[in-house]
Amino acid sequence: MLKIEDLLRPEAYPHRPQKVELRQTHISWVFLADHLVYKIKKPVNFGFLDFTTLEKRQYYCEREVVLNRRLCPEIYLGVVPVMETERGLVLEAEGRVVDWAVKMRRLPEEGMMGRLIAEGRLRPEHIDLLVRKLVPFFQKAETGPEVNRYGSLETVRFNVEENFAQTRDFVGRALSRLRYEHIVSWSRRFMEEKAELFARRIREGFIRDGHGDLYSANVCYDDLREVYVFDCIEFNERFRCGDVAQDLAFMAMDLDFHALPELSRRFIEGYVELSGDQGLYEILDFYKCYRAYVRGKIGCFTWADPGVPEDEREKALAAARRYFDLAYGYAGGRPFLLVVFGLSGTGKSLLARTLAERLLAVHYNSDVVRKELAGLSPTEHRYEPFESGLYSPEMTERTYEELLRRAARDLSAGWDVILDATYRSRAHRQALLELARRLEVPVLFVLCEAPEEVVRERLARRSREEGEPSDARWEIYLAQKARFEPPEELPPENLLRLITLDPPETLAERLEARLSRL
Template sequence: MSLDWSKILSSSDAFPESPSSIKAIQTHISYVFVLDDVVYKIKKPVDFGFLDFTTLEKRKHFCEKELELNRRLCPDLYLGVEPIVKTPQGYQIGGEGEVVDYAVKMKRMPEEGMMSNLLRKNSITERHIDLIVDALVEFYKNARTGPGVDEYGSIETVRFNTEENFSQTASYVGTAIGPHRYEYIVSYTRDFIEANRDLFERRIKEGRIREGHGDLYSQNICFKDTEKVYIFDCIEFNERFRSGDVASEVAFLSMDLDYHGRQDLSDYFVKRFIEKSGDRELLQILDFYKTYRAYVRGKIGCFTYSSEEVPENVRAQALEDAKRYFNLAYGYSGGRPTVFVVFGLTGTGKTTLSKALSSRSLATHISSDITRKALAGVRPEEKHLEPYERGIYSSDFTERTYQRMLTLAEEAILEGRDVILDGTYR
């Protein structure tokens, strides 16, 4: 039976530090407990095919692997692996008793230094990016490569990774990604692999395949002012995800900066990495890997959305995040947003058709009726009667409505979404 550690370890007595506060966070694969000065991470007994934590022995092994691998970039951040024991008084971290699970223990990073928080505050600068580039170039120079690693950059492995993504997200087509966009990304990916065999093989020969981080994005990066960077929480559970072309890792953080609306820093990061590493060929494969990385993040969002034990609000947000990541993947693969215009006389079924089309394609439905009411401060469901071509139905107000619809459409298109404009347009 799987134990819900978020409820069991809710008391400060369960931790040797006796913290004054406990913040429990759940993902689809772990429980994370943020205390005053330290963080504990417990793996869930789940099996996703690419990840298997189903036995105590496996969870212990991967806790130890997490410690070993993350100390490559953060030797002073990861403190150890602690047993979770059952005592007559209950469950606790450390101490004497029956060992029922294990937790990775690490120092708590300052919230104000987390890259994701700094991005939300628009506080990331080129100096921060320089710190990341310097750390990564040195890391990849010394990272494991050659036999036992190089195969992860082969066409066979790359194809396996992408096809795995597509098979694992097929059930979310129509929920998190529209059918056309799914098919477009699949086709682009397969065509790119087939057309660039020489490029993949050349990058192996040039030593560009390394045992890297595997999860290089802002959630796993923290700064101490603009003096030091910590890049933590690498993938320990699957060497295939951790190892590959360094271009794939660069693409991940570049994509993440795009996701946060900082394409300027994304471009700067890629430019500085190429300058420092000398890897000018990276640009030829960057969009392919940005497509792949955005799609992986979309897939993870889908998994979180499907995790029933995760709070409903977190699941709902995960689905919206997945849609955004899939939209990014579509754009990187060369796809462009589509604008549908549904128009006709009043009462002919425009809105019914628009809603059906939106439900199937996941396009953003912009209704003239709802937009008109919003401009007038009227609730969408409220009936509002006016004489013919008077009040909110006057020609001037109608023109304002259509202009507002265009503005909303432009905003959606800039975010990579398809749009349905629904109005009479007379």
């Protein structure tokens, strides 16, 4: 193993930098030495890459330079030895070779595309410059029988199914079973029904030795004078070669992920206009789904790695969920609105919470939202008479308007939403129906019911529980019952009546099966 501390000394470098910084990925050590960068491959074997011997690391260093010089020859300077000397490890000196490093010019941090996105500085002109760089690159990139096999339906299917197999254990944590099954089914159906499309892309010459990792982390701008696309995949041809749509979809998906859909469209439309590849649109969503799923998978692997700090693991899991949401949308999936309603004590909140955990859906409880609007803690109680104080008609109207607003926002973002409230008013239920129709999302109203003796016992038990946001009592239940407007306005296909005597997990499983048919 390398003595990393040796390479943090300025005297280990021939140009004697003032400062040396170390950055790491799961496969590399990257040393930033003033205006130069030296990247050393870690001696790891992940199956899809193998850097375990000195000879392999030298080979892949050389491949990295050759391949990346296609897009930015001025950045990749060459491969240099790491030598063992009496003074410790030294780069580009006399001694025994213990490793190899890719030597590069350092790119300007302020020009990194990811930074431009984070600071809101990415402009249409940046996208146009990138398009003008990529069109000739793909047109000149290697193709032919050896490369074409990576665009075959057999290889594409292998890649897609590999993703599904590797993420099966994360279903229920990073994506719901409903979304997983939808993405799997849609992807398989697309490949089966569009076999001729994949064959045509090969015949028309769109399978190329490309980049393999074309997204914002690997793009840098020198103002608007030049754009550098670096760090292509050198260690696995199956990941680098394929339909040009794979690489282009990765960048478009990445812009979508960063909430830049206009720039995403500009990127694809600009590429099609300049290249003439009209067929790109036929296969774009398939590869955007594939690329989003790959990024979600990587986030899952990071989250599952015990060596990663806890805060980074949680961020990786949150990002993975967002990537899977994108994949679901590209696969034609629509978020659903689930309204769990009924009188207090009928078990709706416990069922809604259980469903939210099972479906990884956003869950809004009216008691919690009401108290947020009033500036109260969710567990701070206000045992007030029916329709007074915190529960006045005016405050109730504010609460239901806020539930409607949050549902509209989150559904528009592609998230499944569960609303948990009494919804005893037809007007409030009708507003949700109209929202679902406007957003073109499926909606299911679940009316929770229970025998009165069960409700009374539940309300008595709830009053003794800590952390419970509800202020409902038996007299409140009776007042709600007297004023509850039957859901006659709801279409039968959008309404499910549920007696909540079974355990919530059993009810949730039954409801999940019902949702899969929406």
